[in-house]
Amino acid sequence: MNVKDASIAGARLIELEPAQDERGFFARIWCRRELAAHGLDVEIAQESLSYNARRATLRGLHFQRAPHEETKIVRCTRGATFDVIVDLRRSSATYLQWEGVELTAENRRALYVPKGCAHGFQTLTDDTEVLYQITSFFAPEAASGYRYDDPAFGIAWPLAVAVISPRDLRWARFQPDASAPL
Secondary structure (H helix, E strand, C coil): CEEEECCCCCCEEEECCCEEECCEEECCCCCHHHHHHCCCCCCCCEEEEEEECCCCEEEEEEEECCCCCCCEEEEEEECEEEEEEEECCCCCCCCCCEEEEEEECCCCCEEEECCCEEEEEEECCCCEEEEEEECCCCCHHHEEECCCCCCCCCCCCCCCCCECCHHHHHCCCCCCCCCCCC
16 A cells, blocks of 8 residues: 555545556555554544535545544445535644545545545436445444535635535534544
8 A cells, every 4th residue: 555645634545556567457445554554543443425416426524523533435336426525623633624535446546535534425417335444333423514615714625515414504614612532
């Protein structure tokens, strides 16, 4: 695996290093030892799969509040997404900054989303699947989020939103007074 720093403090892009032959290739997508050597949280509590039928579906911006903060490794296993991290950590050098990366089944990259960051994505194709490896168990009482179009973040989503849940539309706008999870 090739682990690269992203522009958000503590976030990483993880790329495969495939061993190829006449059959195709083989590549590790997760290695506790190698990821830990890069300083990443490697305690996986659960894995989740998100299927999205329509292009321009938007999910997010989601995070879990203390004491249930979670780190995620997000990978698109079918189709394509524009994945976004928003840094909500008040003590971070990249506080309130966002970064968007394209994850596709073809580029096989993964995005490491550190604790204290909100995450969301928009599908770029129909029939898109997203695989999550998550370090904390889901705690409904800690589930939180902010609106995808919050002017405090100014995210430039690539497509007009075609599908979004009522819950994601009800998230509050960001308020700088103690709203951040960390």
